[in-house]
Amino acid sequence: MADEFDVIVIGAGPAGENVVDRAVRGGLTAAIVEERLAGGECSYWACVPSKALLRPIDLAAEVSRVPGLSLGPIDAAKVLARRDEAVSGYDDAGQVRWVESVPAEFVRGRGRLDGPKRVRVTTETGEERVLTARQAVVLATGSTAAIPRTPGLAEASPWTSHEVTAATAIPERLVVIGGGVVACEMAQAMHGLGARQTTVLVRGGRLLNRMEPFAGELLAESFAEAGIDVRTNTDVARVERPEPGGKVTVHLPEGPPLEADELLVATGRHPATRNLGLASVGLPEDKPVEVDDSLRATGVEGGWLYAVGDVNGRALLTHMGKYQARVCGDVIAARARGDELPAMRDLAGGYGAPQVVFTDPQICAVGRTEEAARADGFRVRVVDYDMGAVTGAYLLGDGYRGKARAVVDEDRKVLLGVTFASPGAAELLHAATIAVTAEVPLDRLWHAVPSFPTVSEIWLRLLEAYGL
Numbered sequence: 001m002a003d004e005f006d007v008i009v010i011g012a013g014p015a016g017e018n019v020v021d022r023a024v025r026g027g028l029t030a031a032i033v034e035e036r037l038a039g040g041e042c043s044y045w046a047c048v049p050s051k052a053l054l055r056p057i058d059l060a061a062e063v064s065r066v067p068g069l070s071l072g073p074i075d076a077a078k079v080l081a082r083r084d085e086a087v088s089g090y091d092d093a094g095q096v097r098w099v100e101s102v103p104a105e106f107v108r109g110r111g112r113l114d115g116p117k118r119v120r121v122t123t124e125t126g127e128e129r130v131l132t133a134r135q136a137v138v139l140a141t142g143s144t145a146a147i148p149r150t151p152g153l154a155e156a157s158p159w160t161s162h163e164v165t166a167a168t169a170i171p172e173r174l175v176v177i178g179g180g181v182v183a184c185e186m187a188q189a190m191h192g193l194g195a196r197q198t199t200v201l202v203r204g205g206r207l208l209n210r211m212e213p214f215a216g217e218l219l220a221e222s223f224a225e226a227g228i229d230v231r232t233n234t235d236v237a238r239v240e241r242p243e244p245g246g247k248v249t250v251h252l253p254e255g256p257p258l259e260a261d262e263l264l265v266a267t268g269r270h271p272a273t274r275n276l277g278l279a280s281v282g283l284p285e286d287k288p289v290e291v292d293d294s295l296r297a298t299g300v301e302g303g304w305l306y307a308v309g310d311v312n313g314r315a316l317l318t319h320m321g322k323y324q325a326r327v328c329g330d331v332i333a334a335r336a337r338g339d340e341l342p343a344m345r346d347l348a349g350g351y352g353a354p355q356v357v358f359t360d361p362q363i364c365a366v367g368r369t370e371e372a373a374r375a376d377g378f379r380v381r382v383v384d385y386d387m388g389a390v391t392g393a394y395l396l397g398d399g400y401r402g403k404a405r406a407v408v409d410e411d412r413k414v415l416l417g418v419t420f421a422s423p424g425a426a427e428l429l430h431a432a433t434i435a436v437t438a439e440v441p442l443d444r445l446w447h448a449v450p451s452f453p454t455v456s457e458i459w460l461r462l463l464e465a466y467g468l
């Protein structure tokens, strides 16, 4: 077994795997170190299982809007079984085979930096192996759930994204702390799969507070109709759980406490940089690894260290981590050849990453919100349109509700951001991503004619509302 490679990647999530793929395509040798499962959080405890849990709920909502169709109760056991299939039974043999087919060496164990270009791996059997990189080391260790320091919370061993996405039974009464993406998706999944009482405690004034305000408002309406209790401007004072895994009591600053069978904490992420040896190369521990637009860590002598995906804190999304990884792998290969390719840069991140929140309604956004665009100093005009008024949307079912917003840069007549909040809007988003990142002038966009009767006619309506 060689111990020297051109590139060593720590973390075999979607970001790490893609760095290896691109670096090897670029003519380099590579090894990837993974302490748990190849495929990372995304494949086993995040994107894939959460979407497998949400799919029947999405479909049930669609069916309920079409007169003449009816659906019995959702069989939660079958949904959980399909989730298990989607995560390959928590077995990464297929992913490991893929890494080896790249070809790259898969090293199972915990990796940490041990000085410049050196990675020390503690294998499953406790042995130590030191790997040396000729060109670069790439950190792709992802992130872990952040647990607030609320009294009693950590001691109560609450669910995080890990446990909720891997649930083997649906709690009768669930309290969710947080109003972001994980909180919204998982509250709807658990409620749809049978939780009788679901309460979402949101510290701020609305759900999804980084998105356009109407998105969280529409989602809150949908939650209320489904019987999910959303409490905004609500903090948690303390938590009690006398028996491990038993009933949990959530005390609020005012009013009666909440009793629940399970508590989910969804209050954001922490970069996985603890015990990663960052101090051995002069970087602060326990913080996101700051990178430049070529994904190279700043402040490391020799420029051999890179960081992609959640660990650099730029955009906590799988597709953005994979995009950064493609850029990073190509950059490392180009630099190894001696090419300095200024075109190879993370440009997409700067426009505002596309994101779909897989709730009903789906919340889909790319680029800047109105607030962010104004804060960045653009001269902005905002165009809103009721998506339920588009013929294609009406035909999808009764009571189809939704709203779209386009944020226009009035000086350049291009889109700075687009948000759709409506059922099934996910597949509309990429058109918006193209328009925003390619900065398509509105008078060119006008000639992109959407088919009748599709929901895509929202594009025509937005442009008409703008005055074209």
Ligand SMILES: Cc1cc2nc3c(=O)[nH]c(=O)nc-3n(C[C@H](O)[C@H](O)[C@H](O)COP(=O)(O)OP(=O)(O)OC[C@H]3O[C@@H](n4cnc5c(N)ncnc54)[C@H](O)[C@@H]3O)c2cc1C
Residues within 6 Å of the ligand: 010, 011, 012, 013, 014, 015, 016, 033, 034, 035, 036, 037, 038, 039, 040, 041, 042, 043, 045, 046, 047, 048, 050, 051, 109, 110, 111, 112, 140, 141, 142, 143, 161, 165, 182, 272, 276, 308, 309, 310, 311, 315, 316, 317, 318, 319, 320, 321
């Ligand atoms: C519930 C949930 C749902 C989500 N849904 C979506 C979604 O639908 N779409 C989307 O785009 N994003 C989604 N995300 C975000 C997405 O999961 C992350 O952005 C993505 O997983 C980041 O990829 P990554 O490769 O950077 O890290 P990860 O997927 O976290 O992988 C990092 C890997 O590194 C390994 N590792 C860590 N430290 C070490 C070490 N020292 N040595 C060896 N190995 C190590 C870990 O074991 C892990 O396998 C979701 C997140 C959550 C929590």
Ligand SMILES: NC(=O)c1ccc[n+]([C@@H]2O[C@H](COP(=O)([O-])OP(=O)(O)OC[C@H]3O[C@@H](n4cnc5c(N)ncnc54)[C@H](O)[C@@H]3O)[C@@H](O)[C@H]2O)c1
Residues within 6 Å of the ligand: 148, 149, 177, 178, 179, 180, 181, 182, 183, 185, 202, 203, 204, 208, 209, 266, 267, 268, 269, 316, 317, 355, 356, 357, 358
């Ligand atoms: N469909 C998707 O694309 C998808 C799905 C799930 C997660 N993700 C990604 O994973 C990341 C993590 O998601 P998340 O929902 O954990 O984080 P988030 O940043 O989206 O939301 C965190 C929420 O917790 C609240 N909060 C923070 N500290 C708190 C505290 N002490 N008490 C109460 N509330 C507190 C915040 O106000 C916010 O509402 C996100 O960046 C998201 O992009 C993406």
